[in-house]
Amino acid sequence: MHTDDFWHLIDDARTGAVDDEDHSDALVRLLAQLAPGEIIAFQRRYREYKALSCTEPLWAAACLVNEEADDEGFDRFRDWLIGQGRDRFEAALADPDSLATATWDAQSIEDAENLAYAAPDAYRQLTGGELFLPDVALERAFTGRAWGPQDLPRLLPRLATRVGRTV
Structure with missing residues (x-):
């Protein structure tokens, strides 16, 4: 699946969604309209972005x-970030x-977990089978945190100020 197609599906599903749960439900509906191979390609791309976002700064x-x-x-x-x-x-x-300008709450982040299951759910609806991708290590291995909780306001000053954490 092309990068633009992936992001268009994410955005199209968000259009009209009142919350992150609606967003994931809409994504399942959109994905269920695709061919099984496209749903698999979407899930691969999703996993790639999830791995790409596995960084110590994030x-x-x-x-x-x-x-x-x-x-x-x-x-x-x-x-949530992908969503x-x-x-x-x-x-x-x-x-x-830059996330200091984003809008979130604890519930929206928790509900966004459903986005990870959108492609498997759509695939199951469409085919009756399970979407299986080999369990490939997509996460980056951390060598240990280069920071502690006390360092967060220094590392991310705008975001720390936004959530009320200052030095």
């Missing part, structure tokens, strides 16, 4: 946004502090 941003630093919270944060669309995603990759 983990630091997730700690501020989510007020937690565990693996599950970071995973949901990256689903925000290409411009926000690419801006956050380049500068995680």
Whole structure:
């Protein structure tokens, strides 16, 4: 699936959605209109973006946004970030502090996890079968955090100010 097609599907599903749960439901409906191979290609692309967003600077941003630093919270944060669309995603990759201008709440980040299941759900609806992709290590291995919670306001000053965390 071409990059533009992927992001158009993400954006089209968000149009008219009242929350992140609606967004994922709309994405399932859009994907279910595609051929099975296109749904698989979408899921591959989704996993690529999820892996691309597995960076220490974005983990630091997730700690501020989510007020937690565990693996599950970071995973949901990256689903939410993908769901925000290409411009926000690419801006956050380049500068995680740019998320200071984003809109979120704890529920929207939690509900965004459903985006990760949109392609498998659509594939199941369309074919009756399970979408299976080999479990390839797409996550980047961290060598250890180069920061601690006390460093977050220095690393991401605008985002830290936005969430009320200052030095």
